[in-house]
Amino acid sequence: MTVIESVVELLLEKLADPIIQEAILLYRVREQVELLVAEFRRMRCFLKDADAKQEGDERVKNWVWDVRDVAYDAEDVIDTFLFKVAPPLRRRGFVGHIRNAFTRKEVTARHKVGLEIERIKNKIRTISDSRSTYGIENIGQQAGTSSAGRSLREWRLTSPLSQEPDFVGFEKDMEIVVAQLMEGESRRCVVSVVGMGGLGKTTLIRKVYNSTRVKTHFHFCEWISISQEYSVKDLLQNIIYCHMVLSEEDLKKVQKMNVFELSHKISLYLQEKRYLMVLDDIWKMEAWDALKDAFPDVNNGSRVVLTTRNKGVALYADPLSQPHELRFLTNEESWDLFCKKTLILVRDGGCLQDLEKLGREIVEKCHGLPLAIAVIGGLLSVKEPREWENVRKSISWQFVKGEVKISHILSLSYKDLPYYLKPCFLYLGNFPEDREFGAKELIQMWAAEGFLQQRGEETLEEVGDDCLKELIQRSMVQVAIRNSSGNIKSCCIHDLLRNLAISEAKEGMFLQVHSGNANVPLASRARRVAIHHNNSSEYTSFSSSTPHLRSVLIYNESDAWLQRKEAKFLFRSFKLLRVLYIHGAYIKKLPKAIGKLIHLRYLGCAGTSLERLPSSIGNLPNLQTLFVASSYNIEVPDTIEKMQQLGHFQVKSTFNEKLVPCIVEIKGRPRLDRINSLQTLSLVRYGKWMEDGCLGKLTNLRKLGIWVDTKADAKVLYESIVNLDCLHSLKLQGNLAKLPDSSFFPTNLTKLTLKYSYLEEDPMAMLEKLKNLRILRLLNRSYIRKEMACSVQGFPRLESLHLRQLSHLEEWRVEEGAMPSLLHLNIGQCDELKKLPEGLQHVSTLNKLELWRMPDEFKARLEEDGGEDWYKIRHIPSIDISDRMI
Structure with a gap:
């Protein structure tokens, strides 16, 4: 409330x-x-x-x-x-x-x-x-300090965001688990980590999983989040998409396979590999039974890791392996974690003496539970020291049946959120348990709902980014993945905090989650609903009882679900919708009735077979974000020009985007330059809509992805992009054959991706002159010659370089002094590349090297014991060599 x-x-x-x-x-x-x-x-x-x-x-x-x-x-x-x-x-x-x-x-x-x-x-x-x-007429008469603590603007300046999750007290546990993975029996063992919610099971195993020792020991590593709601078929398909080299035809075959066929395919693939499979947050024995056939035992030291709250599940999976039970943190470990979370404590390497006694009293009330310490520390990190005493007095909880009752402290942290963050946090209850959600997609949904307030010259996305970072700072949200430039790519929320969000949201009629329980009716006053089940017949009746819905998010885990006729009710019944997100709608065209949802600001269709958007899509004057993930190219009508508020139009492939692109085909000659708000447009095929310099007039574009079919099209494209001064990210796919002079690229360009370009001249010679370029991705036959070179002082600000599927590349030279700012290098499926360049040893800034699906001879040269090229990379802190597509 x-x-x-x-x-x-x-x-x-x-x-x-x-x-x-x-x-x-x-x-x-x-x-x-x-x-x-x-x-x-x-x-x-x-x-x-x-x-x-x-x-x-x-x-x-x-x-x-x-x-x-x-x-x-x-x-x-x-x-x-x-x-x-x-x-x-x-x-x-x-x-x-x-x-x-x-x-x-x-x-x-x-x-x-x-x-x-x-x-x-x-x-x-x-x-x-x-x-x-x-008898409450006296409320509102007392002026006081906002419980929100410092303002968002002040927080931005005083609270730097940690790059990695804090890891305290698990060092010995990590050594034990690593030993269980790398030593002992040759049979396929199940290593289980058991403990209550919030104790740090996932944090521990994530640290183990990402360690260089473990990654280099196993030929195959995969992480699967199970939780209470899962689809076995989706989990197995994802393993195949990420690890196996498949043609587009093979990918479609995989999509049609049943669970038995998928398990058999994975089992065959793993026969010759020493693999590590992590099953995170597994609740039931049935989940293990459904997945275990995919993990063969060939006596080569392969391992399966389980994290679970149920010791019985661990013993059931492998009666011969003793589960590792996590303990609570000691007083000093708790204090250490608390100090890392409450940034205000740490000054010049010391602790404010007048706060230590009070802080230790607060920590003692957390009884060594990491989640509780992290959340209360996050709360105090945005409060003034004088407010700490009030927080201490507010914490009153105790041990219950051997576990710590933490709902009160989590609720306390929620109640302390400023008003602008409360709906942002409650909205996280929409997402299924243990499901990662994209940071950009979340912020766009917040904007569509009206949760974000305009602030000076900043975009709503920039405001939303600050809100997300503040929730992370408060330990209410966790970072799941960062992109190569260090920005937040995806997030997740601990299931205890998710339960809190759902509970608070339901009580305030803000949101209700429906998981297919027919005995739990949907409240008629609910403003938002998230549907997490497979049977559309169970909720089509919602339309008559909930006409005032503002947001509907549907997550389907079944193949033949939500056909077109079942989808129609969504567009006909909820006239006031602002956000509509459907995951798993196997329809080829949206109903024409979509044009009736004039309040719609966010429309997302993921995991679909969508091929066309109806012309009525142009009747959505308020639509800000249009996101589609399909297994087919998407036809878009020329009525798109009428969507004057459209800021983001992005299409991705249902399959792994690295394998099969999904392309937007814009019909006719719409005047897209009339959409002044457009910031994101990707991935769109070159067409008549670009004639008359239309593309070059989209001066607010920040992210652009274009598919080019001919060299002539590429020439027109170059003449347009030179005018896009706000452009930061550019993806060019298709037959370019040759790059233009560096002066054709916008000066603010920080990210460039080339794919299927078939360049015949070394692109490095031109691209290394781009002064502000920080991320470069040369992918899938973007360059088709044998040699490539980076010269002295080239790429002065480049931080991340990806080289993938450059099938002709044999030699790459890096001169000393090139790429002086490089942090991250990713190389994959360059089958003819003989060795890493000599000059790589001089790139002292490099802290992460990822190599995947490289030839055995190439990898042998990099072995720590006796590898010819080990000296080139021994200075790099993080090295990941695997068969998984990264």
């Missing part, structure tokens, strides 16, 4: 939106809306204090519920009003072109919204008067 302040705040922002103001003025209901805004502003003054007092006081709790309901009512009235008058608004365009005459429909709409606003105003007055009735 602590999200109610956010609900009111977002409602007031909505009512100030220029488009809504235009509608209000046009339909002559401005006076009524202004009175409504004034009432909500007065009510907002009481909410902060009410939020702090509602714990244990049913009177205040009931009053907050009343505020929530009336705020939701007001939002529904405004959005429904806009839905009904949208066509007339689009016809008129701007207030200056308003006709004096109204149609009967428009007069009716104006009259109805007036009555609805009057009803809400009366309800607000009743709620305000009820404060006296409830």
Whole structure:
């Protein structure tokens, strides 16, 4: 319920939106809306204090519920009003072109919204008067320090984000587990790590899994997250996609295989390999039974690792292996972790003496549980020292049945979030357990929901990035993957924190998760719903009971699910949707009814067979993000030019993007240059839409991916991209044959990807002149000659270099002084490359080397014991040599 302040705040922002103001003025209901805004502003003054007092006081709790309901009512009235008058608004365009005459429909709409606003105003007055009735009229009178601590702007300047998760107290455990993996019996053993939630099982095994010793010992390494909801088929398919070299035809065959066929294929592949398979967070014996046939025992020292809360599962998987049970942290280990999380403690290598006693008392209440220490430390890291005592007094919890009850401390950290972060955190309950979610996709959903506030000249994505980093700083969210430049690529949330988000969200009618339990009806007032099951018949009835939904996220784990006719109800029933995300919709074309969802701001279709978008897609004037992941190329109608708010249009392949690209085919000659807000466009085929210099007029583009079929197309492309001054990321695919002079590339370009380019001249000679280039990816036959060279002082700012499937490359030379800033080098499937360049030993900045699917002779030269080329890489801290596609 602590999200109610956010609900009111977002409602007031909505009512100030220029488009809504235009509608209000046009339909002559401005006076009524202004009175409504004034009432909500007065009510907002009481909410902060009410939020702090509602714990244990049913009177205040009931009053907050009343505020929530009336705020939701007001939002529904405004959005429904806009839905009904949208066509007339689009016809008129701007207030200056308003006709004096109204149609009967428009007069009716104006009259109805007036009555609805009057009803809400009366309800607000009743709620305000009820404060006296409830005896709570004194709330809101005390001014105090915001529980949010420092502002987001201040936090950005004072709290640097850690690059890696803190690892404290598990050093000995790590040694034990590594020994179990690399020593002992030759049979395929199951190594289990057992412990309660929040004890650090996944953190420990992740550290082991990523260690160079382990990665170089095994020929094959794979990490699988199981949790309570999983699809065996999806898990097995993902192993195949990541490790096996398959043609496009083979990939489609794999998609049609059943579980038995997939297990057999993996088992055959692993026969000759010493493999390491991690099954993280496995709950039931049935999960092990479903997967074990894929892991053959050929007496070569292969290992399977399980992390589980259930010791019985561990013993069932391998009765001969004793599970490793994690302990709680000692007092000093707990203090060490606490100091790392509370950044305010560490100054000049020491600790503030006046806080140590108080800090140790707080740590003692965490009873050595790492998750609790991390979360409370994250909370205190954004608080002033004078506020620590209040936190200490708020923690009251104890051991229950041998486990630590941590719900209170997690709830405390949630309640301390500033109002702008609370809906962002609750939204994480949408995602399935143990499912990683993309950082960009999450931020775009936040923006679509209206959770992010414009801040100066910054984009909403930049604001959202700060919000995500603050949640990470508070240990409410974990970083799963960083990209080669160190930015956050994907995140995850601990299942205990996810449960907290779901519980708080459900109580406040913010969100409800439906997992297929027919005995749990969907609340009629729920604003958002996440559906995590396979049977569409179980929720198609939701449409009649939940017309006010703002967000629907569907995660399917079944093949033949959500066919086109089952999908239609989504687009016909929920007229006020802002976010629609469907994972597993096996349809070729979206229904025309999609054009009715005029409030839609985010549309995502992943894991689909989508081939075409309907022309009605152009009727979505507010759409900000269009994301599609399909196994086919996507046809897009020319009506896309009408989507004036579109900021991000990105298409990816359902298969591993490294294997089979998915390309956007834009039909006709739409004037995309009219979409001034467009920042992301990828991956789009060159076509008529680019004629007349249209591409070069998209001056706000930051990320662009283009597929080029001919050399002539490439020439026109170069003449366009030179004008894109804001462009940071560029992906060029298709037949280029030759690169232009470096002056054709935008000066702000930091990332460049080339794929299927068939370049006949060494690209390094030109690309090393790009002064701001930080990431370079030469992939899949982008260069087809035998030699390549990097010269002195070339690539002055390059930090990450990827060379993949350069099948003709035999020799790569690196002169001393080249790539002076290189941090990360990734080389894969360069089958003819004989050895690493001599000059690599002089690149002192290099801290990560990844080699995958390289010839055995190449890898033999890099062995620590006797390898001819070991001296070239011995200075590199992290070396990963594997068969897995990285």
